[in-house]
Amino acid sequence: MxxxxxxxxxxxxxxxxxxxxxxxxxxxxxxxxxxxxxxxxxxxxxxxxxxxxxxxxxxxxxxxxxxxxxxxxxxxxxxxxxxxxxxxxxxxxxxxxxxxxxxxxxxxxxxxxxxxxxxxxxxxxxxxxxxxGSTAEQEGYLFLKVEYQLVRVAIKDIIYIEGLKDYVKVYLEHTDKPVLTLTSLKALEQKLSPKTFMRVHRSYIVQLEKITSVTKNAVSIGELSISIGDQYKEAFNGYLSKWL
CATH class of the missing domain: 3.40.50.2300 (Response regulator)
Incomplete structure (x- = not known):
């Protein structure tokens, strides 16, 4: 090259x-x-x-x-x-x-x-x-920049993603420590299928299959509760209505 x-x-x-x-x-x-x-x-x-x-x-x-x-x-x-x-x-x-x-x-x-x-x-x-990149869902993984290298992450292992000021934390199954990557939540959202992942808050994307319960204003993944932002409620309720 x-x-x-x-x-x-x-x-x-x-x-x-x-x-x-x-x-x-x-x-x-x-x-x-x-x-x-x-x-x-x-x-x-x-x-x-x-x-x-x-x-x-x-x-x-x-x-x-x-x-x-x-x-x-x-x-x-x-x-x-x-x-x-x-x-x-x-x-x-x-x-x-x-x-x-x-x-x-x-x-x-x-x-x-x-x-x-x-x-x-x-x-x-x-x-x-x-x-x-165009077949990330089919291949089942994506690459995240961690410091000065690209780390391969299995999409099925992603539980939820938290956006910070300069970084994004990707929380995975089978590990207590999230992957810290220097990117934006929006950029990462564009790489993930909307059929599998949804942004429910300005600072959070969740894998829909990992949701264990839902209230009027929040989703829960195990013991974690994530508020649903006002601008994301309509889209989330539209998803939820398919199962009600």
């Missing part, structure tokens, strides 16, 4: 070094180098870029600001990020914008290659997941 990539850094020496590292890496193809995020946007809008080596502190548009602009893109139009920075206090922010890795300057080629290998492995796993 060849990854089309660009480098963005306002420091000429750092930008040149990253470009040289890219050019000597067989599975990376350099599609452009830019001294600012604003200059990079034109290429990102016109070409399919798989990976960005992105400095964080830059004038006009910071790396984090550019990352947030790209965060709304979906599918192949959303490039992955590897941050390159001289400051070590941005790791959490990098994780929040779904960065694949975080290279602290000065870094050598060995460190660069390790991050690039991680990007290639992740892209290959995404490709495999995409091939099965």
């Amino acid at each position: 060849i990854l089309n990539c660009i480098a963005v850094d306002d420091e000429p020496l750092a930008l040149g070094l990253i470009c040289s590292f890219i050019e000597q890496t067989p599975f990376l193809k350099l599609k452009g180098s830019f001294s600012s995020g604003i200059k990079a946007l034109e290429t990102l809008n016109e070409q399919d870029i798989d990976l960005i080596f992105l400095d964080i502190q830059m004038p006009d548009l910071t790396g984090l600001q550019l990352a947030r602009m790209l965060d709304g893109r979906s599918g192949n139009r959303r490039p992955r990020l590897i941050f390159t920075t001289a400051f070590n206090n941005y790791a959490l922010e990098g994780y929040k914008v779904d960065a694949l890795d975080y290279l602290l300057k000065p870094f050598d080629y060995e460190e660069f290659l390790k991050a690039a290998d991680k990007a290639r492995a992740y892209a290959e796993m995404q490709q495999a997941a995409a091939l099965t």
